[in-house]
Structures are given as structure tokens and as C-alpha cells.
Amino acid sequence: MGDFVQALVFTIAGIILLWFGYSLFFSPSSPFYPGWTPWSKWGKKNNGRGRPGDPQVCPICSMRLDKGELVKSFAFSSQKGVSDRLMYIRGCFTCLERDVPRRCPICGLELSLDDYLVARMFERPNSRNHVHVLGCNHCKNLGKLIK
Ligand SMILES: [Zn+2]
Ligand SMILES: [Zn+2]
Numbered sequence: 439m440g441d442f443v444q445a446l447v448f449t450i451a452g453i454i455l456l457w458f459g460y461s462l463f464f465s466p467s468s469p470f471y472p473g474w475t476p477w478s479k480w481g482k483k484n485n486g487r488g489r490p491g492d493p494q495v496c497p498i499c500s501m502r503l504d505k506g507e508l509v510k511s512f513a514f515s516s517q518k519g520v521s522d523r524l525m526y527i528r529g530c531f532t533c534l535e536r537d538v539p540r541r542c543p544i545c546g547l548e549l550s551l552d553d554y555l556v557a558r559m560f561e562r563p564n565s566r567n568h569v570h571v572l573g574c575n576h577c578k579n580l581g582k583l584i585k
Contacts, residue, residue, distance in 0.1 A: 497571045498540045499533035527555040542574035
């Protein structure tokens with residue numbers, strides 16, 4: 439009986455140690471965090487690459503967006519009788535918070551965190567809004583955003 443209890447204690451201690459090891463290496467606050475977790479396949483942050491212009495894909499870093507996640511953008515209020523409005527796209531959570539390449543899908547220039555894309559948003563009452571990227575502040579000859 440004593441042997442059994444000892445084995446049980448060792449097993450539990452082993453599981454706790456394993457769990458500690460995992461959370462040490464795979465928690466986002468850990469300095470060893472590799473940017474992914476073994477279970478990220480099933481987790482929320484399942485960012486795969488998509489093609490720029492696809493729905494739910496960030497036009498700057500071409501990362502697929504999570505359901506409900508939006509690119510950081512600023513849309514101008516629409517004028518009367520005009521079905522589309524101008525918007526500035528600053529990027530998504532991934533390319534604003536992490537070190538991933540940011541590029542303009544039109545001119546291919548690398549964008550800094552202060553750069554943005556200019557796009558036209560077509561509001562369609564019965565379906566998803568359509569966003570047409572025109573270019574970035576460099577190829578559209580616009581200044582930097584004033585914060
Ligand atoms: Zn992005
Ligand atoms: Zn550009």
C-alpha cells in the first residue's frame with residue numbers, strides 16, 4: 439500500500455512539474471514564448487495567412503483575422519447620395535502588436551506602424567461591406583496620421 443501511495447505522489451508531482459514547464463514556456467508573458475502554443479491549432483489565435491483582399495484578411499500583413507476581430511480603421515462619415523466612403527486602415531491586432539512584415543498591397547512598400555492604407559468602403563445593406571484598398575500613404579502621397 440505504501441508503494442502505491444508513493445507512486446501516486448510521484449505521478450501527481452510529475453504532472454504538476456510538466457504543467458509548470460508548459461506554462462513557463464508557452465504563456466504569452468514568458469520570455470521564452472515562441473509565439474505559438476501546442477494547442478493554438480484549437481485555440482482562438484489561429485492566424486493563418488490569406489490573400490490580401492480576401493474577406494477577413496488584414497490587407498497590410500495578410501494575416502487571417504479571427505471571427506469578430508477587426509482591423510483598426512477610421513471611416514469618414516458618408517456623404518448624402520454616395521454609397522461608398524473613404525477609410526484609413528492602420529492594421530490588425532497582429533501587425534500592430536507583433537513584429538510581422540507590414541506591406542502595402544498596391545505598391546509593395548514596407549509600412550511602419552505610423553503608415554496606413556487608404557481604402558474605399560462600399561456599404562451594402564444586405565451583405566458584408568466591401569473594402570477596396572486604393573494604396574498607402576506613400577503611393578497615394580498622403581502625410582502621416584496625426585495622433
Ligand atoms: Zn495586419
Ligand atoms: Zn503603397
